[in-house]
Amino acid sequence: MQQQQTNATDPKTMFQSEVGYTVAVLNRTTNAILVPNLSIGDVNATLVNNQATVGIQMLNNTQTFLNGLYVMATVTGPQGVYLQRNASNMQMAPNSQMQFNVWTNGQQLVAGDYDVQIDAYYGLKDNLRFDAPNGKRYTYHKRGQTKLHVSAKHAKTLTADDALLQHRFVMPWWGWVLLAVILGGLTGGILYAALRRRTVNYLFVLTDGQIIDRGSVRMRRFEKRNVVVPSGFVTQTTAKTVVALAANRVENTFVLTENSNLSANVNKL
Incomplete structure (x- = not known):
């Protein structure tokens, strides 16, 4: 729709506008209510x-x-x-x-x-x-x-x-077999290392380094074994006559000193 040209107070100032409309039309040929199907x-x-x-x-x-x-x-x-x-x-x-x-x-x-x-x-x-x-x-x-x-x-x-x-990983059958073999090998290796017997050496020395006695036993890694101190000596720190071997160490060294109680008993005799 085109609007008429309009003059303002000043005859030199003029503007013109144009406006458009959209009209929606609904055309029905029946009064029946439509039912969605x-x-x-x-x-x-x-x-x-x-x-x-x-x-x-x-x-x-x-x-x-x-x-x-x-x-x-x-x-x-x-x-x-x-x-x-x-x-x-x-x-x-x-x-x-x-x-x-x-x-x-x-x-x-x-x-x-x-x-x-x-x-x-x-x-x-x-x-x-x-x-x-x-x-x-x-x-x-x-x-x-x-x-x-x-x-x-x-x-x-x-x-x-x-x-x-x-994006989903699907392992083939041979992959499962390989994984089972690897896990079996690791389990077997751990059991072998834990249960196998190995040689554990022990050494009795005096404070000056003189060797009194030595020996070795076969032990598992988590096994315990007591060894009797040579006659006439006791351990330097605890004065014990029996020592425990540490199976997780290949070499066990025990420092001994003379048994003073034994010496005193001998002097009394």
Whole structure:
């Protein structure tokens, strides 16, 4: 719409404006209230953004919005494959379709037959008749069940191109065998070192370095063995006549001194 040219007080000052409008027109040829009608279409295993998914086609077949859509879908398959996804508060435009994706989240879709079950609830006002698992009541409920077959070739492609599977480390069978051998060898080595007998030497010396006696025994690393001090001598620090060998040391040296009590008894005689 073009506005008329306007003159201000000063005849030399002039401005001109142009304004546009957008008018929406709703044309209906009937007074009947349109009811949304949801149908469930094909189900396929595919890749979306490099992630494997079971895609469920959903169609709104009427010329009105489908509001408050709540969908529950479960997929069960061979080798214990179980997928599930719930989503709520969705809306579909008139005469539209969408793909509801049940993501694998790193599970491998192996070859075989899959059972796909879908429960869809929609319409949150007027004549609420259906109780949904999310605790709400809906006007409409649509249930579908179908079979999905994944061929060996298609399963291989999905596995090779799934980004989540590529980041998951899967050890081959020979890797487990090698790991078992390594762990077995380490365990055997530890047991051998702990249980094998080895020669432990001991030496009795005086404070001036004179050797009184020496010997050796066969002992395990954690074993204890007592040795009698040569007659007429005791240990320098504790005056004991029996000493304990340390099996974790190959050489044990004990410093001795003369047994003063024994000397005194001899003098009395």
